[in-house]
Amino acid sequence: MTGGFTDDDLREVLPRLRRFALSLTHDLANADDLVQACMERALSRAAGRRADGDLRAWLFSILYRCFLDSQRRSKRYARILDFFSGAPEPLAPSAEDVAIARAALGDLARLSADQQSLLLLVSVEGLGYQEAADVLDIPIGTVMSRLSRARKALRDLSEGHAPSKPALRLMK
Known part of the structure; x- marks a missing residue:
């Protein structure tokens, strides 16, 4: 047990970290690299972790910070990778399900x-x-x-409306 958590605690949250990393990076290999960097950072800083804090939130925070760090380092790459490119399909969904999922993504x-x-x-x-x-x-x-605005923007996009821009008043 290190920093108030065990290997089993880490194994339990690992799939969620990987899923979140995949949603951030849109690439399986980069997501795995991000999770690895997160785990390295978490294990090296385990002694400084508050024992009463939520392990899951702490690890998500580390993963998100690792992602931001990697984005800052790779600003020269302007092209965004396709969402979930290379992710294996677990089942053969119907054509309608695929169309709906692609539209949502x-x-x-x-x-x-x-x-x-x-x-x-x-x-x-x-x-x-x-x-x-x-x-x-x-x-x-x-x-x-922000969550309210994000949900509204997503709802507007799914209904075929252009995302609404906030109305700004010009001040002199």
Whole structure:
């Protein structure tokens, strides 16, 4: 047991970390690299972890920080990889299911990276607002307002509307 957690605790959260990393990187190999970097950082900093803190939120926070670090290092690459490229298909879905999923992923991809990350943390990974706020290092009120705007933007996109731009007043 290191830092208040065991190997079994890490194994339990590993698939969720990998899924979140895949949603951030859109590439299986890069997602695995990101999870590995997260685990290395977590194990090297385990002694500094608060024992009463949530392990899952702490690991998601480390993974997200590793992702941001890698994005800063690779700004010279402007092309975004296809969402889940190279991910194996577990079952043969119907053509209609494929079309709906592609449309949903396309709509999700049109959102900003901040909106995507927040939606994935709360809606897919099941983190609470406070946990998502801790992971993204923003206030909980900001999480709630950004999540509301992200859901509205996703709803507008799925209904075929252009994403609405906030109305700004010109001030002199």
